[in-house]
Amino acid sequence: MLDVYFLSDYDHRQNSPPKKGRMFSLDNYDLFEPGFEFLRSKTGVYIDEYGDARLYPEHQRLRLKYWKDDKSERVRSFASFLSRAIDENEVLLFIGD
Numbered sequence: 447m448l449d450v451y452f453l454s455d456y457d458h459r460q461n462s463p464p465k466k467g468r469m470f471s472l473d474n475y476d477l478f479e480p481g482f483e484f485l486r487s488k489t490g491v492y493i494d495e496y497g498d499a500r501l502y503p504e505h506q507r508l509r510l511k512y513w514k515d516d517k518s519e520r521v522r523s524f525a526s527f528l529s530r531a532i533d534e535n536e537v538l539l540f541i542g543d
Contacts (some may be wrong), residue, residue: 448472448495450527453537470527473538481512493540498531501538531533 472478475495481537482493486507493499501509506528513525531538 447543448475448493449541450524451539451541452531452534453500453539456539468530470524472524474520477497477518478513478524481509481521484512485509494542497540499540500543501540503532503535504539505538 448471450472452468455468472495485505485508486492489505491499491501491505493501510525510528510532513521513528515523516525528538530536
């Protein structure tokens, strides 16, 4: 499982929860893996379910194009989360198991 936070909300020194709506759990990595592989092929950025990574707005835009028309409700929900991050010019922090 991957937890995704807005970097500005995450404090690694404290275990405080992020603001409402500014955190997303990718509980079914298999749904998202093709999109992450696409990102890796285009940018070299690697996101897997066990590691930590940062995703900057420029790369988020690539992901959004890939996922916005997906048939899965969960993937579309994550695409909406990405849209919010892009609108707020936020870096996303992925924390893996």
